[in-house]
Amino acid sequence: xxxxxxxxxxxxxxxxxxxxxxxxxxxxxxxxxxxxxxxxxxxxxxxxxxxxxxxxxxxxxxxxxxxxxxxxxxxxxxxxxxxxxxxxxxxxxxxxxxxxxxxxxxxxxxxxxxxxxxxxxxxxxxxxxxxxxxxxxxxxxxxxxxxxxxxxxxxxxxxxxxxxxxxxxxxxxxxxxxxxxxxxxxxxxxxxxxxxxxxxxxxxxxxxxxxxxxxxxxxxxxxxxxxxxxxxxxxxxxxxxxxxxxxxxxxxxxxxxxxxxxxxxxxxxxxxxxxxxxxxxxxxxxxxxxxxxxxxxxxxxx
Amino acid sequence: xxxxxxxxxxxxxxxxxxxxxxxxxxxxxxxxxxxxxxxxxxxxxxxxxxxxxxxxxxxxxxxxxxxxxxxxxxxxxxxxxxxxxxxxxxxxxxxxxxxxxxxxxxxxxxxxxxxxxxxxxxxxxxxxxxxxxxxxxxxxxxxxxxxxxxxxxxxxxxxxxxxxxxxxxxxxxxxxxxxxxxxxxxxxxxxxxxxxxxxxxxxxxxxxxxxxxxxxxxxxxxxxxxxxxxxxxxxxxxxxxxxxxxxxxxxxxxxxxxxxxxxxxxxxxxxxxxxxxxxxxx
Numbered sequence: 001x002x003x004x005x006x007x008x009x010x011x012x013x014x015x016x017x018x019x020x021x022x023x024x025x026x027x028x029x030x031x032x033x034x035x036x037x038x039x040x041x042x043x044x045x046x047x048x049x050x051x052x053x054x055x056x057x058x059x060x061x062x063x064x065x066x067x068x069x070x071x072x073x074x075x076x077x078x079x080x081x082x083x084x085x086x087x088x089x090x091x092x093x094x095x096x097x098x099x100x101x102x103x104x105x106x107x108x109x110x111x112x113x114x115x116x117x118x119x120x121x122x123x124x125x126x127x128x129x130x131x132x133x134x135x136x137x138x139x140x141x142x143x144x145x146x147x148x149x150x151x152x153x154x155x156x157x158x159x160x161x162x163x164x165x166x167x168x169x170x171x172x173x174x175x176x177x178x179x180x181x182x183x184x185x186x187x188x189x190x191x192x193x194x195x196x197x198x199x200x201x202x203x204x205x206x207x208x209x210x211x212x213x214x215x216x217x218x219x220x221x222x223x224x225x226x227x228x229x230x231x232x233x234x235x236x237x238x239x240x241x242x243x244x245x246x247x248x249x250x251x252x253x254x255x256x257x258x259x260x261x262x263x264x265x266x267x268x269x270x271x272x273x274x275x276x277x278x279x280x281x282x283x284x285x286x287x288x289x290x291x292x293x294x295x296x297x298x299x300x301x302x
Numbered sequence: 303x304x305x306x307x308x309x310x311x312x313x314x315x316x317x318x319x320x321x322x323x324x325x326x327x328x329x330x331x332x333x334x335x336x337x338x339x340x341x342x343x344x345x346x347x348x349x350x351x352x353x354x355x356x357x358x359x360x361x362x363x364x365x366x367x368x369x370x371x372x373x374x375x376x377x378x379x380x381x382x383x384x385x386x387x388x389x390x391x392x393x394x395x396x397x398x399x400x401x402x403x404x405x406x407x408x409x410x411x412x413x414x415x416x417x418x419x420x421x422x423x424x425x426x427x428x429x430x431x432x433x434x435x436x437x438x439x440x441x442x443x444x445x446x447x448x449x450x451x452x453x454x455x456x457x458x459x460x461x462x463x464x465x466x467x468x469x470x471x472x473x474x475x476x477x478x479x480x481x482x483x484x485x486x487x488x489x490x491x492x493x494x495x496x497x498x499x500x501x502x503x504x505x506x507x508x509x510x511x512x513x514x515x516x517x518x519x520x521x522x523x524x525x526x527x528x529x530x531x532x533x534x535x536x537x538x539x540x541x542x543x544x545x546x547x548x549x550x551x552x553x554x555x556x557x558x559x560x561x562x563x564x565x566x567x568x569x570x571x572x573x574x575x576x577x578x579x580x581x582x583x584x
Binding site: 181 | 418430445
């Protein structure tokens with residue numbers, strides 16, 4: 001039945017046929033998008049596990065690399081040391097930069113926010129390819145400063161790469177803190193810094209922790225800037241910031257696959273598996289931190 | 303000497319003898335009777351004038367209700383008193399507000415101390431994301447009024463004062479967001495009282511609460527005087543009548559009328575006031 005050009009169902013209301021089809025199509029697309037996101041994750045994990053596990057030796061964790069064989073103890077310890085360094089350096093500057101952007105950057109006389117320069121700078125920095133930063137780090141720190149391949153050069157370059165993520169993540173997390181809290185703290189006579197530390201940051205911790213986690217995952221997975229700054233070292237990492245190359249897990253993944261020996265290939269996949277486990281552990285730690293910090297959160301899900 | 307005069311002199315104690323007694327009866331007796339004074343205060347955000355030429359004094363130990371239609375400048379006026387508007391971009395003020403004779407904007411004024419003396423309770427309960435006990439003592443810690451075990455004492459004392467202690471004494475380490483809205487607001491009141499303010503600003507403190515919680519809060523407000531001076535913004539005319547000693551009526555950025563509550567409601571001098579309190583304008 002057609003009345004005035006529109007299809008009308010037998011009960012007199014306009015037909016919902018088209019809307020129901022549109023709804024189904026929309027649902028199908030969201031499901032498809034989900035699959036496109038999840039499938040590669042499963043694929044990567046399954047692929048690495050399938051190739052690393054069959055010839056897994058526990059001695060990989062305890063022995064150092066010898067040529068393109070042996071174990072990965074040196075690389076694991078090196079990666080952990082570098083992550084710790086990045087967590088300290090990038091964590092401090094990234095979080096403080098984010099706090100400045102979100103809370104302290106006031107307005108200048110023209111009514112523009114003063115943090116604009118800093119924000120643009122971090123955005124540009126986030127867009128610079130990591131290999132370019134690695135090259136700059138190599139020329140400036142390794143060559144010009146005569147540091148040689150060293151932990152400090154690696155930590156600084158990695159920090160420069162991840163600071164934008166941390167600053168941005170911190171800023172976003174702080175901006176989502178309800179105005180209620182700030183006003184309440186202000187009205188009690190807390191200073192800006194005190195209310196930030198005791199009230200505001202507390203509810204931004206999940207966002208900040210997540211950004212730190214992403215930063216660590218990025219830094220443990222970077223390869224190009226590491227080749228330029230950390231070099232490669234098959235011995236146990238030494239407690240020296242300068243003139244001392246250090247091992248790290250992405251090196252075997254990148255290099256050993258090209259070697260004409262099964263031993264080297266196995267080691268490449270072992271390193272990939274260990275990297276994967278490290279990232280998963282980071283995820284779990286971040287979840288625990290978030291859960292603990294959110295005991296008193298307003299929107300806590302029980 | 304005349305025996306009658308002599309007997310009188312015996313009964314008349316010298317000022318120095320009486321002082322400690324009077325001091326104990328009323329610790330504030332040597333302080334000015336008007337705690338707050340607004341002297342031709344005008345407020346504006348950028349080009350937009352919000353309040354013009356408000357002159358009013360707030361007597362120590364009284365409750366003043368601030369009424370008027372939406373957008374009349376009630377909240378702006380209230381938030382100016384503890385300088386919550388200072389940071390709002392474009393905020394300008396003319397005239398002055400003085401707390402015990404000294405301008406709140408005086409260069410010698412310590413903003414944090416001003417806010418300790420002039421506390422505030424907001425429209426929606428805003429407990430911090432920390433345990434109930436930490437909420438009560440948050441301001442106490444910030445101002446370093448007490449520490450360690452003393453904090454427990456402060457927390458108990460203030461929770462008793464607002465009548466929450468018996469209900470939540472076993473839940474002091476739990477999240478405040480599991481309390482009901484009314485209990486949350488009482489918690490915020492306890493938190494505000496814990497730093498020992500002289501003036502408490504209340505911005506529609508019961509508008510998000512149910513009628514029973516509202517009644518509890520209103521009863522508490524009466525108990526807080528005369529130790530505190532209260533200024534309460536309210537949309538609820540019944541509440542203004544029930545709790546306040548004085549009422550001020552703001553209309554379109556001007557203080558139209560102020561005076562004792564009963565008089566303002568029953569015999570308003572201005573036509574606008576009468577229209578508002580009788581519900582002809584809203």
